[in-house]
Amino acid sequence: MNRLQVIDCCDKHWNPTAATLYHMSHRTIEHRAEGSWIEDEEGNRFLDFACSYGVFIVGHANPHVQAAACDQLARIATLPYGMMEPSQVGLMQRLARMLPGDLNRVWLTNSGAEACEIALRAVLAARAPRRRIIVARDSYHGKTLGALNILGQHNHRNPFDPLMRQVDFVPYGDLAALSDAMDSDVAAVFLEPVLGGPYLQVPVSGYVKQVELLCREHGALFVADEIQTAFGRAGRMFAIEYDAAQPDIILLSKGMTGGHAAIAATVMSDRLYETLTGLSDFDADYLASGAGASPFACATALASLDFIERENLPERAQRLGVRLISGLRRLARQYPALIEEAPGIGLMTGLKVRNPAVESAITMVMGRHGIHLGHSMNESADHPVLRFYPPLTVTEGEIELCLDKLAASLEQIGSRPVKLFDCLNLLVRRQYRLPRWFVYRLTGVKQT
Amino acid sequence: MNTASYSELPAMFQRHAPPYLAERATGDVVVSAEGASLHLADGRTLLDAASGGFGYGVSPVVEAVQAQLRRLPLSNRVLISRTLAELVVELDKLCPTPLSVSYVCNSGDEAFEGALKLAKGLNPRRNRLLVVAGSRPGSLSYGTLLAGIGAGYLDALGMEVVPIRPNDSASLAGSLDRSTLAVVYEPVIRERGLCRLEAAFLTEMRRGCDTHGCLMIASELHTGLGFAGTPLGISLTGVVPDALVLGDALGGGQIGVGVYVTSKAINDAVYGGRNPSLHGSTTGGNPASCVAATVALRHLARERIAQRQEGLGRAFTERFASRAANPESLIRNYQVCGGLVSVELPGPAPADRLWRECLGAGLLLQRPRDRWLYLAPPLTVSEREWEQVLQRLQRGCERAGCEPAALREVV
Incomplete structure (x- = not known):
């Protein structure tokens, strides 16, 4: 199949709007990757600062992780219930050892959303008859139907509303609002230690700890969603370390295998585990995962964690993050009409831009310069954050290259009147509802 | 091994695993697998008639x-x-x-x-x-x-x-x-x-x-x-x-x-x-x-796997239905659909006994649900492996006191 035929397959059998997007934005077909670089089938190379929103912590095709993954595939990749396998048990123990306090009970699942759903069911049982869940507005906890109930991004929820009624959304970073929302009916608070997604926001020091203390005060459980932040992305092994916070449940996923396999974990405290298993009507299948904990994913995660610890990637992320963030902030100051600010911590960084049209323009021009960025895909956000999430193995030279290309891109974009982007934004907000022929004509591509 | 010797794994597992896994644990450690065979750390091999998976190492x-x-x-x-x-x-x-x-x-x-x-x-x-x-x-x-x-x-x-x-x-x-x-x-x-x-x-x-x-x-x-x-x-x-x-x-x-x-x-x-x-x-x-x-x-x-699965059910039926019904038997009946098989016993205790005896005979079945046992072999199980599954099931039946001759086909 050539490129157009592949797009046609995506259109007919997968995701028609994604196919339109591929075609109009001249996307090519991915082929291979190594380190911080992706190569398409035509041999074009791209510096990857998108990293699937933070997955590729140890760099693409990391030889150490690859070898462990291939070796495990050759031995045993999946496991029936009832059997134990060294990598699976080893990963459970490893996570328990790495995490603070008594976070010792490990549910291994296939995705962050699955991990979130385990936590949701756990808190509803452990704190019954309490029913209320509090989450931060704009937070991201996954898009399965169960996880959608506590997703803070309303553009993803609205088409499926009404969902769970007893979910309250409070502004991220606003302790007073959270305090007002807390009462004796709150079962749990779900919180990202750094707000991710297209609303990247680093809280003030002490915020996460204060959330934990509010939970303790009201008898609610504290669930830390570290799916995006853990394993060094935010400059510490776990972002809760900044505040020395101690959650009842922690959710882990994206970086755990360094981008070599899908896996996630819900890790809960011994105390919570005992509460759950002590319930008179507790059924172990209430908190089950159908096909979680495959030895393949576990071995891959163990090798990735070896690499992260051996290379001290959290420290590297913190050190290189300073360089990247200062470069982004310098450019933000240079183009205040386009960029509001450059939030970030560690190598979890971004540009909060004027509007989605500016985000699309920067992404597109950077793509032409051979740099991939983490586009928010969120046309409803007023000021989305265009994410810069390189592998934690990124070099200083690669950061400089990205910043150089960004400077050139902004110079090009900044030469246009800013009102143009406000007008374009009206189209961007409606882009998926526009007729396909119109979109293609507008973007100068031929109809397939 | 990454972090511990095989003998330490069961204790580590019970310490960290969620209840749905811990409750089902047989205590066996798998180190490799191929086809429908699970090779254990203690040198034994279990045949998998439980996973309902694809098959190992294809x-x-x-x-x-x-x-x-x-x-x-x-x-x-x-x-x-x-x-x-x-x-x-x-x-x-x-x-x-x-x-x-x-x-x-x-x-x-x-x-x-x-x-x-x-x-x-x-x-x-x-x-x-x-x-x-x-x-x-x-x-x-x-x-x-x-x-x-x-x-x-x-x-x-x-x-x-x-x-x-x-x-x-x-x-x-x-x-x-x-x-x-x-x-x-x-x-x-x-x-x-x-x-x-x-x-x-x-x-x-x-x-x-x-x-x-x-x-x-x-x-x-x-x-x-x-x-x-x-x-x-x-x-x-x-x-x-x-x-x-x-x-x-x-x-x-x-x-x-x-x-x-x-x-x-x-x-x-x-x-x-x-x-x-x-x-x-x-x-x-x-x-x-x-x-x-x-x-x-x-x-x-x-590989025409669907037809092969149909053959598994037939082989089960041929092997067990040919024996005369025995009212003394613990096994009440069985049902097949393709390669899916259920076996009914008089109650949960005999079902659990048969499950344990099969495990001892080198056959992994799904844990019984009430008085029913289910066989769900991997899709790619070979005829030779299936024959071994049936032999081990028969051995398990004999050890558990459920004479396979008593099996009666009802579907």
């Missing part, structure tokens, strides 16, 4: 996944994925018209939730789910609720669940209305034995769903890809649902993959003209999993 799949791992295991989600396009074309070939649009994700559980989300997107204000009793469509929140587990806690989800007796068309017709979000079923239900849903019942379901505009969702986590003796369990009756869910074995015994397949009309009604990221996940449909699933599907077709 060369074409292993080699293809290893090659993809070296090239690009996961995508950064900026460029176009050829591997995903190839998989959805393969799924289109597998499924009957009009099922042609696939949502690929990380597990069968996720896929089922995706199908329910599709139903919710179609009729957001509806909150009533009908489920054919005994169906186990998944283990995420709504799958758990539909299986009747933790309903007291999951009422927070705001969904009303109405169980329908299998093959009870009157009950189904009486329960369907304009508040029904979806009707969920498995083509063959493993509850108190095996129960095949009849064509008349499913036809009534199809008609009812069309009349009331709700989604008909078939979960084929346990029946799809050949287990029921046909490429899909829905082929047993020919009644086509609105969404078909596949998983587990789809990953070729290598990687977790799940998918639901629906019609273009339904997909467009929910996701058409909307942001392409309205549904999706970070790792769902990643290149390594797509390669695994594509090669697995081609392998199943090339």
